[in-house]
Amino acid sequence: MREFRFAETVDEALALVADGFVPMAGGTDLVVAARHGKAPLPDRVVSLQHLRELAVIESTDNGLLIGAIVTHAELMGAPDVVGAATALSDASALVGSPSTRNVGTIGGNIMNASPAMDTGAPLVVLDGQIVLGSTGGERQVSPAELWTGPGSTSAMPGEMCTAVSLPSPPPASGSAYVRLEYRRAMEIAVVGAAARVCLDPDGSGRVVSASVALTAVAPTIIEVTGASEILEGARLMPDDSGASAIDGGPLAAIARAASDQATPISDLRASDGYRRHCVGVMARRAVEAAARRAGGATLTVPVNRSTGMGVSL
Ligand SMILES: Cc1cc2nc3c(=O)[nH]c(=O)nc-3n(C[C@H](O)[C@H](O)[C@H](O)COP(=O)(O)OP(=O)(O)OC[C@H]3O[C@@H](n4cnc5c(N)ncnc54)[C@H](O)[C@@H]3O)c2cc1C
DSSP states (O other): OOEEEEOSSHHHHHHHHHTTOEEESSOTTHHHHHHTTSSOOOSEEEEOTTOGGGSOEEEOSSEEEEETTOBHHHHHHOHHHHHHOHHHHHHHHHSSOHHHHHHOBHHHHHHHTOTTOTTHHHHHHTTOEEEEEETTEEEEEOHHHHEEETTEEOOOTTOEEEEEEEEOOOTTEEEEEEEEOSSSSSOOOSEEEEEEEEEOTTTTOBEEEEEEEEESSSSSOEEOTTHHHHHTTOBOSOBTTBGGGSOHHHHHHHHHHHHHHOOOOOOSSOOHHHHHHHHHHHHHHHHHHHHHHHTTOOOOSSOGGGOOOOOOO
């Protein structure tokens, strides 16, 4: 017999999940997959939609705590997120259509564990932690610890995501997420990249550290190894003298590193070779946009169509 319950408190939800109920937030993955015949609906489902305490974005002493059922529509416009975690706002602004963004949640995106999820790469570069709750308490895991393969996580039976925690951004830092898409709406990323760039607070515009993560080019979201070393010391912001002040070498190197470390598949939407090439382009664009934001430039959310940077490899 099928059972569908609305939890009215987090404790009730955790008790039901401990009893084998499957959590559902917006249902835009769970229900849509069932309707399309990809996976049957679980027999026992608990809706999290009444849990208003999980629908809050909170500023903490150390950063932001984003409740698991905060929607993409909220993430793309929340001033705290746009200000401190801009790559995450970029990503949520790109998800599906307005209707998908209005019901689809960050918790559902993360726990669905698709390698093409848009919020994943931003969480990696922003040093996000996923809060997993259970009747026994809670623990925090990094994205790399959470995602174990396409559609699978290391969450234990009885655990559900209650929140995502993001540390305060370092000074003079900025972040961005860009993706390749063939049309604007109702489509997941062909490939994507997020970057965070921290500039020297001395105003020289030189990079002191950086992080880059890639979407849809491996079984899980991956972080580019060596990104910080490649970009350290580079000047990625145009100054008064114009674009010639940008160090092109490190940008080309980061694109190469992203392409080299990608292990994409071929499918109907793109060949592995095309994905490999394009993820380099995306990585480079994300780094440039993040650097410009770190330097104080205001680029709209999402950043894709607003960079005007004419990036080429
Ligand atoms: C038309 C369309 C377009 C889309 N476009 C995009 C896109 O561009 N980019 C993108 O990334 N995604 C896209 N998606 C996928 C989907 O909308 C997102 O992944 C969304 O964030 C899922 O959130 P949800 O709340 O609807 O998840 P649900 O469908 O409710 O849940 C998804 C999975 O996560 C589990 N789950 C949900 N919440 C929790 C929790 N708190 N703790 C533990 N497990 C939980 C569920 O059991 C289920 O396995 C699209 C979907 C559709 C239908």
